Amino acid sequence: MTTLDSRPLHTLVHAPGSPDAEWWRTAVIYQVYPRSFADASGDGVGDLPGxxxxxxxLAELGVDAVWLSPFYRSPQADAGYDVADYRDVDPLFGTLDDFDTLLGRAHELGMRVIVDLVPNHTSDEHAWFVEAMAAGPGSPERERYLFREGRGEHGEEPPNNWQSIFGGPAWTRTTNADGTPGQWYLHLFDSRQPDLNWEHPEVRAEFEDVLRFWLDRGVDGFRIDVAHGMVKEQGLPDWDGHVSMIEGVDEVDGHEAVPAEADDPSRADEVTGSGNRGPMFDQDGVHEIYRAWNRVLAQYAGDRALVAEAWVEPLSRLALYVRPDEMQQAFNFAFLATPWDAPQLRDVIEASYVTADGVGAPTTWVLSNHDVVRHASRLGLSVPGSRPNGIGVGDEQPDEALGLRRARAATLLMLGLPGSAYLYQGEELGLPDHTALDDDLRQDPAFFRTGGAERGRDGCRVPLPWAAGEEGFGFSPTGVTWLPQPASWAAYALDAQRGVAGSTYETYRAALATRRAEQLGSGGLTWATGLGDDVVAFVNREVLVVANLGTEPVVLPAGTEVLLASGDTATDTDGAVLVPSDTTVWVRATA
Known part of the structure; x- marks a missing residue:
């Protein structure tokens, strides 16, 4: 057993801030994936009225804001991340009036609303791309995208060797009006998602106008999809590195991507495999775009926010996106990518504060989203925290009970950290991925473009279970769901957990209430040492957070006031509190 030293060593990492600072510095924000949250129409697909x-x-849960994944008009080739009209709602999800109703109701309940913006690419059904295809080579319409002549004697080879993040070449060849082979266009994702040319002033003006359209309706901010991908290196040079949105990089500058040692003073420049590299990502030119967007948001009251989805490493590069005149937040994917290992977690937490504090930005924590296997499943794998791109039949199946135990501990660790935090819909229920989804039901383009080599992201996008005894677990009034739910999800349904002491839902509710009452979001972080290498322990204001990742219990002194625990604790004959393996507790800190 590891016993808390009566006088542990402390190291200040992050100083407390003001509880009255801008909301986005401390907010807990809940991601809603619209097609899988709740269906009001009965067609089996979630919608805005749902x-x-x-x-x-969400108000009862205690979140501060809601982030909506795309609901714009779209052919749904990539679940709405292929936008055909940035100023309208797809009929699949409802209408603009439905959006206004949702926004107004959220504000009435005290929650802000962030919407997704997808600026790297459009749908191939966007009016601009339709015009570009009709206009032909050399036309002004094609200048809004990245059309190029092919290489080879007859232009039969792509303009460069870039690969799509979803698998296969990042270029598709067009056909001219006379039926002959034409130019090629770039798509870092699916072929139905052509990349925009962000060197074109019309593209920049268009998206500033899109920002204003939604700001005028009252939204509180934007999550920026592929925020690191809009500007490409001049000349679009060949690149032989590995590219994957989900798994990051295998090598960086010829070196294996592994975390630095915890005592390495250069750890702010480490890599964890959570970054995209190459001439198509993280070019310095993106920052001019975000400075312009920052000026647009500054014209509106209410501390509107920009949130970067930037798979960028090292952390010192990520910090550039949240300088005072750019974005307000950037997801901490290095934290998400870190294995269930105490030294590596301490390392990435400290490095995150060093870099974010250096530019006066909050650190924005996240464990799950619509692009990765849910952390309740990742943490149940034989290498806990590893990140396969989907799990299916024939793959290693997670230990569901162990994964949930660790997920609850990881979440309580995350919510105890100062800064902002994001929750992905269903994680408050403890949902795992659907890891036995039939391949013939999959819809993720990554599955098809890799020939099934990558299972894709469908497993984390299955519709939520609201009521254990209803068809479709209450997701839809007809019981229809666009992806099937595992039968085991009855135990995870909201109505099976609400009011049940110790359930995952009630643990999340208690954590958010305590976090708010103790002002942990605006607090500081001081390491509490002396508990062993397998423990992450820190003081935030008046709360001591202890996460035991080891195999032996951690012993806290008799009389310790336990505020919250991710799992069952025990007491010994002397009244000391025993914190078991894979458990996090919040206790009242003592001087």
């Missing part, structure tokens, strides 16, 4: 009907759940 979300509105369930907003009281």
């Amino acid at each position: 979300i509105t009907s369930r907003l009281p759940h």
Whole structure:
């Protein structure tokens, strides 16, 4: 057993801030994936009225804001991340009036609303791309995208060797009006998602106008999809590195991507495999775009926010996106990518504060989203925290009970950290991925473009279970769901957990209430040492957070006031509190 030293050593990492600072510095923000949250129409696909009907759940949970994944008009080739019209709602999800109703109801309940913006690419059904295809080579319409002549004697080879993040070449060849082979266009994702040319002033002006359209309706901010990908290196040079949105990089500058040692003073420049590299990502030119967007948001009251989805490493590069005149937040994917290992977690937490504090930005924590296997499943794998791109039949199946135990501990660790935090829909229920989804039901383009080599992201996008005894677990009034739910999800349904002491849902509720009451979001972080290498322990204001990742219990002195625990604790004959393996506790800190 490891016993808390009566006078442990302390190291200040992050100083407390003001509880009255901008909301986005401390907010807990809940991601809603619209097609899988709640369906009001009965067609089996979630929609805006369905979300509105369930907003009281989010208010009861205690979140500060809601982030909506795309609901724009789209052919749904990539679940809405292929946008055909940035100023309208797809009929699949409802209408603009439905959006206004949702926004108004969220504000009534005290929650802000962030919407997704997808600026790297459009749908191939966007009016601009339709015009570009009709206009032909050399036309002004094609200048809005990245059309190029092919290489080879007859232009039969792609303009460069770039690969799509979803697998296969990043170029598709067009056909001219006379039926002959034409130019090629770039798509870092699916072929139905052509990349925009962000060197074109019309593209920049268009997206500033899109920002204003939604700001005028009252949204509180934007999550920027592929925020590191809009500007490409001049000349679009060949690159032989590995590219994957989900798994990051295998090598960086010829070196294996592994975390630095915890005592390495250069750890702010380490890599964890959570960054995209190459001439198509993280070019310095993106920052001019975000400075312009920052000026647009500054014209509106209410501390509107920009949130970067930037798979960028090292952390010192990520910090550039949240300088005072750019974005307000950037997801901490290095934290998400870190294995269930105490030294590596301490390392990435400290490095995150060093870099974010250096530019006056909050650190923005996240464990799950619509692009990665849920952390309740990742942490149940034989290498806990590893990140396969989907799990299916024939793959290693997670230990569901162990994964949930660790997920609850990881979440309580995350919510104890100062800064902002994001929750992905369903994680408050403890949902795992659907890891036995039939391949013939999959819809993720990554599955098809890799020939099934990557299972894709469908497993983390299955519709939520609201009511254990209803068809479709209450997701839809007809019981229809666009992806099937595992039968085991009855135990995870909201109505099976609400009011049940110690359930995952009630643990999340208690954590958010305590976090708010103790002002942990604006607090500081001081390491509490002396508990062993397998423990992450720190003091945030008046709360001591202890996460035991080891195999032996951690012993806290008799009389310790336990505020919250991710799992069952025990007491010994002397009244000391025993914190078991894979458990996090919040206790009242003592001087």
